[in-house]
Amino acid sequence: MTMSHRMKLRSFESVLKNYKAVFLDSFGVIKNAHGIIPGVIDSVNTLKEMGKEVIVLTNDSSKSPALLAQNFRRLGMDMVNEENIISSGMMALAFLKNKIKKGTIVYVGTKQSSFYVEETGRNFISIRDFNLKDIKDVSALVFLDDEGYDWQMHLNKTINILRMKSIPVVVANTDNTYPVSSTEVNIATGAIARMIEKISKKKFIYFGKPDSQMFMFAYERIVNKKNLKRNEILMVGDTLRTDIMGGNKFGLGTALVLSGNTSENQMRTYIKSTGIIPNYICPSIAMDHY
Amino acid sequence: MTMSHRMKLRSFESVLKNYKAVFLDSFGVIKNAHGIIPGVIDSVNTLKEMGKEVIVLTNDSSKSPALLAQNFRRLGMDMVNEENIISSGMMALAFLKNKIKKGTIVYVGTKQSSFYVEETGRNFISIRDFNLKDIKDVSALVFLDDEGYDWQMHLNKTINILRMKSIPVVVANTDNTYPVSSTEVNIATGAIARMIEKISKKKFIYFGKPDSQMFMFAYERIVNKKNLKRNEILMVGDTLRTDIMGGNKFGLGTALVLSGNTSENQMRTYIKSTGIIPNYICPSIAMDHY
Amino acid sequence: MTMSHRMKLRSFESVLKNYKAVFLDSFGVIKNAHGIIPGVIDSVNTLKEMGKEVIVLTNDSSKSPALLAQNFRRLGMDMVNEENIISSGMMALAFLKNKIKKGTIVYVGTKQSSFYVEETGRNFISIRDFNLKDIKDVSALVFLDDEGYDWQMHLNKTINILRMKSIPVVVANTDNTYPVSSTEVNIATGAIARMIEKISKKKFIYFGKPDSQMFMFAYERIVNKKNLKRNEILMVGDTLRTDIMGGNKFGLGTALVLSGNTSENQMRTYIKSTGIIPNYICPSIAMDHY
């Protein structure tokens, strides 16, 4: 796992032979702002034909797995269904369901993202609609999306909730930014939550790659079907800090693809400066790219 | 300067005798959300009668010193004029004037706060009005206020400016929050800027207490009139991390007042946990309070 | 899980009824600097008689589980054997075994701690004995203990290894300090590693509570014997940031005990300020304490 021999690009096809299952990040690996990345549909079909399990692992808590799958289908990719998608929102949902037994959960995000609090069976309310006078009812707060509320008005409200009451705060997406075009990014939920955490001096509970919990969740799902060892699974992602760091730590094989967040130039500098070293580097998951 | 003997409250009057000048924080010392703090007008009048210089030192870059003075007058306090108010915005202005010789300065804040870029003589534009297509013209960016723009839309624009061009970024207010009522706070410019700094991985240039530059600026103003030593000046503030830390470091006497950010309970815990130790603790600057 | 009703102390006995297994932190729960904490031996015997599984979960990578068990026996506690002890060092060992296939692993720690690199089957060498001329052989570095080397000489050597070569760095103990008497602490491996990480600008891989991986490891061990749900397991610890945070996040019940790191006074302030909220607070695990 030293770096020297890994800095050369390999075709995705050539790295597959040692693995019986593949975990794919979504944004930057399967799709980008323009739709499904060229060659990906054929590639996932081939993976299926080869008998390899395919699971999508995404730091996305803005939509339910069902809606994420529906989006894939609309873009022409119908072989990844709801059961094969694991979102960071699902970790937050599991935590909230298990640990919050009463009261109202305040969520910061869109109506669509509220899926992850609705499924807990608890009362829930958007930060937008919540009134500070009802502070006594609040039992938890969860960051789900960067959309669906007015940042100034409702982050100020969030800070005051946390000053008034000591409650568990869950962050369902650890990312700092997400791409919105080939040149521009938007600030993501993780960065917003870390600002609020720092101001409030609380300790928030973060879910999403590189945290082990998501990998474990995906691993358990696969182990129930096939009895695989961790090193028989390949994690494929476009981000060193989340996909590769998390995959390495969990004991999976890891492949960095250059079809998203990380360009070929940046890759060399960033691997060297951080010491986060993937097992392989591939241009994308398209089979015939090289 | 050990802590034990300092934890008891003293009247403001009793701590004045060793000092020939007084630096006053504004918010939490002179005024709060309800107006001028009771007893303060009499107290400042008495200071003047005693022949002590009074300078207001504020981490406020939302208004010009002239407007800040006008606000004081409107609240009935007419003995603090523009010349005796030093705002963190003035440090930012001095830096920009000195170091940015051409191009356009983008400011993040209200129309009123734009005073601090207008005075540089450079071109300037609000983040609200700026178009990313004009990125080649931008020579600096400055955070002035938490109002005057849409946080989501325009902080996303800010991030993309910093991704596209390497420019000096100035933060004219280092505070994390400011009080808006007796129980609620709002997120301040410092916290917003630190989020953007962390995401963009740049190094921003911060002005405002506890940084020495503001104390030096006030000190130079006073030294021109009277030849005072630093330990003949008393810094009075309601915040340990900015007013007291900065005053101590600069070599001034320091008095914490309990009329703002810091309550009597919090004070003991916070002094002990941080080791930021004021020379004196007073209920407020009202003369006859104790 | 809101705070109010949880701030009162409960006897350990009274909180057990909903749980079929108990995870115990070691230092501050089972033992302290003076030996086994009073009442603990009887308590663990009672747990066993009740048919509850007992697992020890410790952020200790200074000794093998066999040696940790031997230490317990020497102190008179013979019912916790090697198979029931899970140390953070075991996570590091699993990672290194899985991901480092060749080269030499440099370890920072004592001879005893080298168990966790020896078991990988790779070459290994102490930072003390390593010569920078052999940098080409190094494939990973692991922090195991704060003892066994000269901090100045060998941490300087560590920094230079990381400047010369980009390799995975593993931290097998995330703690900042550990108690050495009732009033004094020592700096622990986690704090040292974070200093080196910050200077070197790398991203280290941390194992140990509150990280989910250790909880998962313990959980898998228990699930193989009995088919338990997560909320049928109680994590008992003396530290909010590691034991309680990690247990809550993993979905376990959590009990803070006041027999170690956290005193009754500190507990109220710290729970309130951080928002890390245990399900229960008990004086210790002694059964008849209350």
Add this chain to the structure above:
Amino acid sequence: MTMSHRMKLRSFESVLKNYKAVFLDSFGVIKNAHGIIPGVIDSVNTLKEMGKEVIVLTNDSSKSPALLAQNFRRLGMDMVNEENIISSGMMALAFLKNKIKKGTIVYVGTKQSSFYVEETGRNFISIRDFNLKDIKDVSALVFLDDEGYDWQMHLNKTINILRMKSIPVVVANTDNTYPVSSTEVNIATGAIARMIEKISKKKFIYFGKPDSQMFMFAYERIVNKKNLKRNEILMVGDTLRTDIMGGNKFGLGTALVLSGNTSENQMRTYIKSTGIIPNYICPSIAMDHY
């Protein structure tokens, strides 16, 4: 001050004409591990002949200015005397003298570095010799050097002092590392102090570039002789984060030299990634280098 036109190297001679005084960093600008950097003696002589004031500004608190000057003389550079050397230790000394009126100051460093506490006129003692039983006498603690004590034994003692008593803690050198050969560095006082600060959760008081206080101290010294404006002074340094950041913020002209910490390759990446932009970049201060 935008970046594009600044990325080309200029001769030091060519950038001098707009400046009446020059502030020089010591390590990496005047000297390195091998002695005085080639061409520097002639260059400083020329500066003097041109009538430009020369002041040395160094984050070095391991020796008194007198000893620093003596070292320069021993290396053949006799035109920089004690009066023209300003060390970060002098800021710490001024603070301690002004603010600590009684008790014992504990210093962390060598016997030579104790100059900066001895000059305060207070009692002082090395961390090496201090006994925790005398905690009641301690009134301040100051980090002066990374040498002169056993890191493990005496940093553990330092942590326990700070747990037992709330006192001001001063850090007289903010650097993370310093070069000891062309390929190796050592950990510096700043990094050690930040580790202790983080563990102890206190707020330490840091002196040294980029903090404005040192620039102000040097500026005041020069203003007393000649009435210079800030932008008539050029700060020359080999480190962007300290020399250039601090000089820019204080309003000086800034020149990065490539004779020390920063190589030509690193320079482009680091300026771009941080946004810390010098006015000029020169190979070194040797006059005829280009």
